[in-house]
Amino acid sequence: MASLSFKYWDDCVDPQDLDAMWAEPDVRAEWIDVGETQGSKVHLSRDPDGQPYLTQTEMRAVAGIIVQRHFVSQIDSDMLCAIAELESDRQPLAKRPNKKPEEVLMGIMQISPKTAEWLVSDLGYRTYQVAGCSKILYRPFVSVYFGAAYLKWLSNFDKKERSEEFMVRAYKGGTKKATHKSTLPYWKKYLSVKESLPSRKAFGVGPVINAPLASASGSQMTVSGPVNITWDSRTSPDDMEKMWSNPKINKEWTKCGEKIGKVRLSHDKEKRPYLSRAELRAVSEIIVEKHFSSIGLKPIALCAMAEMVSMRFVNGVGQRTGLMGIDYPTARWLYKDLGYKGYVVESVDDLTKPFVSLYFGAAYMAWLSEYEGRARTRQFVVQAYVSGPQNVNLQDTSPIWTKFEEALSRYESAKK
Structure with a gap:
């Protein structure tokens, strides 16, 4: 075990994270039942050996909060809970040697400092800084954040x-052992543990809010859950002004009761923020007019691509980040090496900002349109965007192109 000691939750979480835990109904009930009082220090549970651990209720809350903040629709919180159970028995101070003698695995998710530093420097997961402060990995929220980031990387390994089986087995044994018999017992244990976790339905994240929001089809819907992600928190004042100046957006937002400075993003029943088609089109038109008007890129082409890769979910879907599914290394390459500096991208979280994701998606499409110094067709660009330029085969009828044309038709008919 590590030399440091955690007696209270206050020793290993930031005040705002402790507030988030108190806001969890199940955590609050559990803490009050054992005599904890909000505003006073909260004791960590201890096993017979005196080591601190998180209860299943606490673990699920931490995983749920981290997923909601950074990995909505990309990582399953149950996966995090099950892996934590297997890796550390939910003990924040767990520590064991890694394959190399000089490396150690630390914390609830058993992440090595080297892996965490790589996730920060190369993949843009910069919510927490690890360099020179590896003991931060013993903090539950930090460990779960980097565990989720590593799983996100595994979800799209080698493009x-x-x-799920590959991700879990690779988490245990590395990518080379993901299909090796040595990691099969771990996978079976994982399935068993995941199956025994408390029901998802027993847990919610944050206070219940009921508010009318525009659904994907444009109709009104009522959403229960934490509708606390706003346009304003992910958009510059200048771009928000342009959005309000759009007559269709102004009408849509006003109809939903939005106010300047406090415009809510629409959320689906699973609390995932998304853009209406009118909002997506408005962002695309602003991006193209401001940065790409000279190359003939059409806003509806951007809309169709976003529809394909993210279904208009702001955080992205699965292994793809953001509305346009652009990953951080690609965005940084476009920014640093190709000079696309209309928006700054300093962390992976920047790519969950609608304007930033649309901008770098457009930049990547622009680069593909001149791939290897040749003018390329739209069909090439679409296939290359999704599958990589080396994997394009224009001879065959591509389901990717068919899907793109279908998405495009929605925006063309809306224009008419």
Whole structure:
């Protein structure tokens, strides 16, 4: 075990994270039942050996909060809970040697400092800084954040969409052992543990809010859950002004009761924020007019691509980040090496901002349109965007192109 000691939750979480835990109805009930009082220090549970651990209720809350903040619709919180159970028995101070003698695995999710530093420096997961302060990995929220980030990377390892089994077995043994018999027992244990976790329905994140929001089809819907992600928190004042100046957006937002400075993003029943088609089109038109008007890129082409890769979910879907599914290394390459500096991208969270994601998606499409110094067709660009330029085959009828044309038709008919 590590030399430091956690007696209270206050020793290992920031005040705002402790507030978030108190806001969890199940955590609040559990803490009050054992005599904890909000405003006073909250004791960590201890096992017979005196080591601190998180209860299943606490673990699920931490995983749910981290997923909601950073990995909505990308990582399943149950996966995090089950892996934590297997890796550390939910003990924040767990520590064991890694494959190399000089490396150690730390915390609830058993992440090595080297892996965490790589996730920060190369993949843009910069909510927490690890360099020179590896003991931060013993903090539950930090450990779960980097565990989720690593699983997100595994989900698209080698640019291929990976299964849950691949992700879990690679988490245990590395990518080379993901299909090796040595990691099969771990996978079976994982399935058993995941199956025994408390029901998802027993847990919610944050206070219940009921508010009318525009659904994907444009109709009104009522959503229960934390509708606390706003346009204003992910958009510059200048871009928000342009959005309000759009007559269709002004009408849509006003109809939903939105106010300047406090415009809510629409959320689906699973609390995932998304853009209406009118909002997506408005962002695309602003981006193209401001940055790409000279290359002939059409706003509706951007809309169709976003529809394909993210279904208009702001945080992205699965292994793809953000509305346009652009990953952080690609965005940084476009920014640093190709000079696309209309928006700054300093962390992976920047790519969950609608304007930033649309901008770098457009930049990547622009680069593909001149791939290897040749003018390329729209069909090439679409296939290359989704599958990589090396994997394009224009001879065959591509389901990707068919899907794109279908998405495009929605925006063309709306224009008419």
